[in-house]
Amino acid sequence: MSRTAVHPVVAEVTARIAARSAGTRSAYLTRTAAAHEEGPVRRGLACSNLAHGFAAAEGVDKKALRELRMPGVAIVSSYNDMLSAHQPMHEYPVWLKASVREAGGVAQFAGGVPAMCDGITQGRAGMELSLFSREVIAMSAAIALSHDMFDAALLLGVCDKIVPGLLIGALSFGHLPAILVPAGPMNSGLPNKEKSRIRQLYAEGKATREDLLDAEAASYHSAGTCTFYGTANSNQMVVEVMGLHLPGASFVQPGSPLRRALTEEAGRRAVALSRGEEYTPVAEVIDERAVVNGVVALLATGGSTNHTMHLVAIAAAAGIQLTWDDFDELSRVVPLLANVYPNGSADINHFHAAGGVQFLVGTLLDAGLLHPDVRTVAGAGLHRYRTEPVLLEGKLVWREVETRSLDESVLRPASNPFAPDGGLRMLTGNLGSAVLKVSAIAPEHRVVRAPARVFTTQDGFDRAFKAGELDRDVVVVIRDQGPRANGMPELHGLTPALGVLMDRGHRVALVTDGRMSGASGRIPAAIQLTPEAAAGGPVARVRDGDLLQLDATTGELDVLVSATELASRELVDCPPEEASWTGTGRELFAALRRAVGPADQGASVFGAVTPEHFGRPAHPSESQQTLA
Template identity: 75%
Template structure:
C-alpha cells in the first residue's frame, strides 16, 4: 500500500529546489553522458534490447566466459540473459566485511534462478579506520574512497554487465563504491550490506576505560580487554559512526532493499536478503522495471539521505561523502544545505556517541522503518523518488521477515518500541539535527552538537597550537593542558596529509572536560563518525596547507567559538593577523613517505577542499558529452 504522502516541509522543499536550480547544468551534462553510453538498456518501449556484452567482439566475449562452467558459461556466451557484476570490498581484516566471503556464491545462484548470470567482476580495497587510528596509515584513509571509486570503475569497464551488486559497509568504502557506480549511471546498482555484530560491552563502560587509560588509571590489558569486548565478532561495529551512518543513509536513499541495513550476519534473514538482492538486480536491469542508479540518485534522494543523517545525529564524515556522491551524479550539494536543513530536522535518535544505546537497540526500537515513517508523516522526506524496491519511499516503511513462503515485507508498528532510543518527530530529543556550520575569520567549518551539553557549546579560551596528534599527546601527558584551552591541530587537511581522523584525541579531551575545564578542538582534519561530547570544530576550510588562516594562529591567541550562533573567530586585530607569517607547514613530498604514503603523492596534490567533498575528481561539466537529455527509463 502506498499511503498518502504528507506535503513536503517548506524548508526541505526550498533546499531541494535550490539544489536542482544550482545543479541544472552539471546534472544535465551527467544525464547526457549516461544516456549516450551504449548499448541502450531495454525499456518498456524496447523490451528486447541486447545485453551489454552482446556488443562485444567474439574475442572479447570469449575472454569473458573462458573461466565459466556449466549453465553460467552458456548464459554468458548466449549474451541474452542480463549480466550482473559483483564488486566486493571483502577481506577478513575488517569485521564488517568478513561475512562477504560467502556472498558471491549466494548471489550467483540467486541471479541464475532469476534468469540472469552474475560474475565476480572485481575487488576493491577496504582499510579499517579502527586499526589505523593515530597511525601513518590513517593518512591514506580518505584517499582510499577515491581509489575504491576508480577500482569500481575498472571492474565495470569490461562492458559485460547490465547491473551491479556493490558489497561494502564501512567508512570510505560505501561512498567509493557508489561514486564508481555513478560513473556507469546507465546500470542499476544495489548496495548489499552484511549487518552489525551483536552488542558487546556497553558504550559508557568503554568510554570510562578509555579515559581511565588516558589518565594512567587503567593498564593496557584493561584497555585491550574493554576494546575486545566491544569489537568482538564479525559484523559492523555497533556504535553510530560512519559505517552505520552509511547503511542508514543509503537505505533511505533507496539503494538497499528495505530493512536490509541492520540484520545480523549469519542469520537466515540476512541470507534471504542477500539472495533477494540478486533477484532484484536482475528484475530492474531491463524491461518495465529498469531502474538505473542515475535515476535513483537525484536531488530528492540526496536530500532524503541528508535528512536521515541529521535526524539520527549521524557521522560528520558525510559532510564530505554526501557532497562527493552528489557531485558524481552531477549534483552540487553545499554545507549551507546541511545547515539549513538542520534547523528544521529534529533529532529523533539517541545512539552512541549521541546516547548510550547502540545500533542494535535502534533497530529493535523500530529502526530505519520507523524513522522513514515518522519523517514521511512530518513532511521531512520526499516520497516521490525512485528506489531499487520500486517507485516511492513508502516501501521503506516496511520490514523484511521470513514468512511461510519465504522473504516478505510487512508494516511496522506506528510507534517506537523504545522512546529512550528512537522517537517520533512530534517528541524529539532536540528540535534540530545537531549538525552546525560555523564561520568567521578562521574560515568555515563543521561541528556536531548532538552529543554536546548546551553549556559547552560556547567557549572563549587561549589557543594551544599543535602540528600533530603526537605533539598533543606529549603536552597532555606533561600536564600542560590542565586548564581552559582551545586545542588547535592544523596541517591535517586533505592537501596537507590526506585528512586523517583524529579520534584518538577524544579520551584526553574528555578527561580535561570532566575536570571542569572549558575545552574545544579546532582542526582542519576529521574527527570521525564518533565525534562526541567535546566541542570539535572540524574540516576547517580553507585548510592551513592551502593558505588558510588557521596557519597563522599562535599559542595564547584567544579563540571564540559559539556553536549555536555559528561563530568561529580568533580575537586578534585584522591588521595584526594579516601581518603574521604562517607557521610551520605540512611535510613536503620528500618526507611524506612510509606506509605507502609516497604512492599517494599525486592524489595529495590533486585533492579538492573539504567543503567540496575532499575528492580528486573534477565535476561533470556541460558541453563535454553532447546535448543535454534525460536518463533513459525511470522517471
C-alpha cells in the first residue's frame, strides 16, 4: 500500500506540540517506564497484602492470582442502570472475566466510577457538578488501579466526562495497557430535526408539556447512547481514531452478537498487550501524534466543543501540552466530512451505516490528515482502523470495507467535503479567548454586531425572553458560568429560545464563560470564554447596551468600548455569591472550584500549567485567578 505524506500543517502542528511538550512528556515517560515490571506486578506484594487481593476470588482465578504467573486485568466500570448509555454494561464483567481467563489471564472488577447525565441535569443545580465529575472519575479510576494487582486495564464507559476521566485516571498508571470498552448507541428514534421543532414550539408556548415529553421519549427510548452527535458519540469517535478502542467498536449497538464479541475480544486483547513483544502501555498509545489524530477526527466530523477542554486535559495527563491555537490551525485544513445532528439531520446510526469510522479513517489517511504510524490497542499502525468487525460463522474477524461512502448526504470523502474546514473557530479580542462551533451555523449568521444584554443565570434569561425583552438584535451575555464560578454547567437549554429570536429575523449571538454542550447548534455562540468572570475576566465589566461584535470569519470577539473605559469599570458579580454554591451536593465541590484552571488549559484541577508553558504571555486578568 502506498503511503501518503502527512499534510504539512498537520506535521507542523504535531512538531510544535512535541517541542513545546519535550520536558513534561519526557518526565512523564520516565515516570511510567520506572513503574513497569516484567511479569505480574503483584509478585512484589507481601503475603498478607496478596492474600487480601485474592481472598474473595474462587476456583481457577484464585489459584492463578496466588501462583503469580498469569497477568491480572482490572475492570473499571461506569455501569448504572438509570442511564441508557451505561445500562448495557451490567453483563460486561462476566463476559470479560471469561475471555481474559481464556487468554491466560485473570480479571477482577477493580472499581466503579460515577456516571452522571447532562441530559438529565440540564438546567438543574446538579449540572454544576458535571464538569468536576470528570476529576472525580479520574480519581476513582486511580483508586481502582492503585492496589498493585493489575497488569492491564479494561475501562468501561461512554458519555461526556466519563471517558476523559477514565483516560486521565489510566494515564496516571501509564505503564499499564488500557482498552476502552464502549456500549454503542440506541436504535434511531424520532428524527432529531422533528425533536428540535417540538422544542422550539414549546419555547414559544405553541406546544404542551405532554407534546414535548412525547417527543423526547420517542428520541431517548432504549438502552444505548443518545443518537445525536454530542459529546458521548464524539468521545467514541475520538478515542477510536486515537487507537484506544478495538477497530470498529464505537457504534455497534448494544444487545447484538457483534457487540458481545467485541467486548469479549477486548478482554483477550488486554492480556496480549500486558506482556511480551506485544506489550503496549497506554502511555505509548497516547503520544503527540495520537492527540493530533484525535483532534483531526473531532474536526472532520463537527464534534463536541467540550473536547476543546477534554482533549487538552487528557493530553496534559500524558505530559503533552495541547492548546486552542492547535485546534484552530488544524481546523483550517481539516475538511468537514460528516453531516450528523446538530450539524445535519442524520444520526450516529446513519453515519455508521454510511461507512462510519472505517471510511472516515481511510479517507483522512489517504488525504494525509492523520498520522498512520502510531501504536494502538489493535497493533501498530492506524491502517487497522480502516477495517470493520464482522461475525463469520460465529467468529470475530476484521475485513476491508468499501472505499466509498454509502451515503454522501451523511458522510463524504476528503475530496468532496461538506465544508473546506473543520468548523471550530478560536475567537480572541478584548474579552479574552473563546471557542465557536461554526459547522452548523449558516454563513449569513457568522458575523453579529448588536447591543449586549447581560445575565448571570439561565433563569434570568428565560424571564427576559418570556417578557419579550429580547425581541430585537441582541448579543446575550451569560457570565459567572465558568469553572470557578459554578462548575461550568452546559447552557444548551438556551438554544430553543435563541432559535426563536433568530427565526424572527433578528441578529442573535451568545457570549458566555460557560459551556454549550456537544449539541451546540445553529446559534453563533462564543463559549468557554476565558478568563472567566469569576477570575476577573473582562466579561465581568460588560454592561447592558454595550455594543459587542462576534466575527467567526476573522476570529474576533470584542466589546466595542475603549480600553480606558473598559479598564476603569468595576468588576461586577466577581466572585459570585458563595450562597449559590450550596445544595444538591455543590458545597462538596468548593475545593475543586477554587483549584480549577482556566478552560483553555482543560478546566482541570490536576496540575494546571501556567500560560508561559504554552509559549504565550498571560492575559492581564489571569493574574486575578487566585480569587475565590
